[in-house]
Amino acid sequence: MSAKLPLEFVVDAVCPVTGARAGRIITQHGEIPTPVFMPVGTQATVKAMAPFELEEIGAKIILSNTYHLHLRPGGELVRAAGGLHNFMRWDHPILTDSGGFQVFSLASLGRISDEGVVCKSHLDGSTHVMSPEWSMETQLHLGSDIAMCFDQCAPYPCSREEAEEAVRRTTLWAGRSLDAHSRGIEEAPHQALFGIVQGSVHEDLRLRSAAELIPLDFPGYAVGGLSVGEPAEEMYRILDVLNPVLPATKPRYLMGVGRPDNLVEGVARGVDMFDCVLPTRNGRNGTLLTPEGAMNIKKKQYERDFSPVDTECDCYACRTFTRAYLRHLYRAGEILAMRLCSWHNLRYLVRLGERMRAAILEGTFPEFRREFHARFRAPEAS
RNA sequence: GGUGGGAUGGCCGAGUGGUCAAAGGCAGCAGACUGUAAAUCUGCCGACACCGUCUACGAAGGUUCGAAUCCUUCUCCCACCA
Numbered sequence: 001m002s003a004k005l006p007l008e009f010v011v012d013a014v015c016p017v018t019g020a021r022a023g024r025i026i027t028q029h030g031e032i033p034t035p036v037f038m039p040v041g042t043q044a045t046v047k048a049m050a051p052f053e054l055e056e057i058g059a060k061i062i063l064s065n066t067y068h069l070h071l072r073p074g075g076e077l078v079r080a081a082g083g084l085h086n087f088m089r090w091d092h093p094i095l096t097d098s099g100g101f102q103v104f105s106l107a108s109l110g111r112i113s114d115e116g117v118v119c120k121s122h123l124d125g126s127t128h129v130m131s132p133e134w135s136m137e138t139q140l141h142l143g144s145d146i147a148m149c150f151d152q153c154a155p156y157p158c159s160r161e162e163a164e165e166a167v168r169r170t171t172l173w174a175g176r177s178l179d180a181h182s183r184g185i186e187e188a189p190h191q192a193l194f195g196i197v198q199g200s201v202h203e204d205l206r207l208r209s210a211a212e213l214i215p216l217d218f219p220g221y222a223v224g225g226l227s228v229g230e231p232a233e234e235m236y237r238i239l240d241v242l243n244p245v246l247p248a249t250k251p252r253y254l255m256g257v258g259r260p261d262n263l264v265e266g267v268a269r270g271v272d273m274f275d276c277v278l279p280t281r282n283g284r285n286g287t288l289l290t291p292e293g294a295m296n297i298k299k300k301q302y303e304r305d306f307s308p309v310d311t312e313c314d315c316y317a318c319r320t321f322t323r324a325y326l327r328h329l330y331r332a333g334e335i336l337a338m339r340l341c342s343w344h345n346l347r348y349l350v351r352l353g354e355r356m357r358a359a360i361l362e363g364t365f366p367e368f369r370r371e372f373h374a375r376f377r378a379p380e381a382s
Numbered sequence: 383g384g385u386g387g388g389a390u391g392g393c394c395g396a397g398u399g400g401u402c403a404a405a406g407g408c409a410g411c412a413g414a415c416u417g418u419a420a421a422u423c424u425g426c427c428g429a430c431a432c433c434g435u436c437u438a439c440g441a442a443g444g445u446u447c448g449a450a451u452c453c454u455u456c457u458c459c460c461a462c463c464a
Contacts, residue, residue: 274416277417285421
């Protein structure tokens with residue numbers, strides 16, 4: 001099935017109890033069944049994983065990052081390489097983040113105004129100007145299937161004024177993003193642009209943000225500015241508020257969320273797409289996702305544990321190796337430890353998406369959700 | 383046989399009279415990580431009755447109010463000379 005528009009979204013089933021959706025996002029690089037977890041490949045690579053391994057894992061779409069690729073190797077170079085798909089040899093859908101998150105995560109290096117962000121490169125200190133127009137031009141050069149609006153992500157906690165300012169600016173920038181994207185679209189006619197709702201943990205600001213963006217008729221809507229340190233309950237409350245107002249016919253993307261329990265609760269609140277660095281970062285740091293919660297493979301208790309990480313997991317690491325071996329590899333500083341732990345964590349989350357989709361299609365999502373939480377030990381709230 | 387250098391907490395290695403239970407690194411143990419400045423960061427790391435006491439800087443003895451630090455002897459290691 002090929003998309004006539006840059007992107008189409010088909011809803012296959014909706015859970016009558018929760019509103020959880022099973023759907024398909026159809027792009028020119030392939031179809032993405034939802035709910036979906038998207039591995040993050042900031043620098044045109046999912047750290048420690050080769051593209052064929054991501055295919056083996058079942059990843060249907062990956063992320064990359066406009067800011068990081070702009071600094072190195074540069075959007076123009078990627079365009080000269082035949083676009084990001086060809087450059088990194090991933091012939092499936094790609095979503096690029098706009099650089100908006102770096103305005104937040106690298107705030108100490110930059111100065112923000114309505115015009116955009118002037119910031120110092122974290123690589124060499126050189127000065128760069130980021131704006132909606134810059135972000136759109138760069139993302140069109142990259143040629144991703146889904147581009148994101150340049151937005152402002154407020155920190156948590158922040159004052160109401162600060163959150164309100166971020167909403168106002170995000171709306172302003174969404175309009176400029178859309179204009180710039182429309183002007184340049186012939187460079188990447190397959191590219192869809194998603195809007196991003198901000199508003200921190202304030203329900204009225206979230207509703208305002210959504211109300212201001214919906215008329216722009218983006219083909220998909222993201223919820224940004226969550227999972228930045230707020231308690232999970234706050235995140236769920238905001239999703240509850242947005243669920244009824246975001247267009248039901250368009251995919252919804254909860255940005256930056258990757259804790260398994262957050263994924264399940266997000267889906268229960270109508271979210272279709274997630275991305276997170278957690279499986280790869282935690283994988284490199286020796287923390288593994290299991291149905292019981294996080295497990296740290298470095299711990300002494302696994303020294304002589306010759307069972308797999310997760311007996312229910314079908315990933316290469318769990319099919320093949322023992323906890324004792326992974327612990328040994330990690331302690332020995334071997335690259336394979338990071339690869340296998342990332343491999344497992346990615347498969348765990350991709351499979352979690354697959355399982356939720358199957359449950360929604362079968363009409364058993366409420367049971368799935370209940371059974372998931374009965375086993376999963378969430379980390380203590382900080 | 384002679385001369386010189388050295389022996390410090392599991393390992394490496396600072397420290398040359400008090401502010402030393404002894405820097406730093408490694409190893410070890412535990413914790414964190416949510417649109418990636420992260421193969422990173424944080425804490426603990428002599429014993430215990432743990433805001434205190436005890437045992438500790440090769441061994442034994444000595445000087446001193448006070449020694450890992452100064453003196454004597456011994457043991458072992460390294461370098462060079464014979």
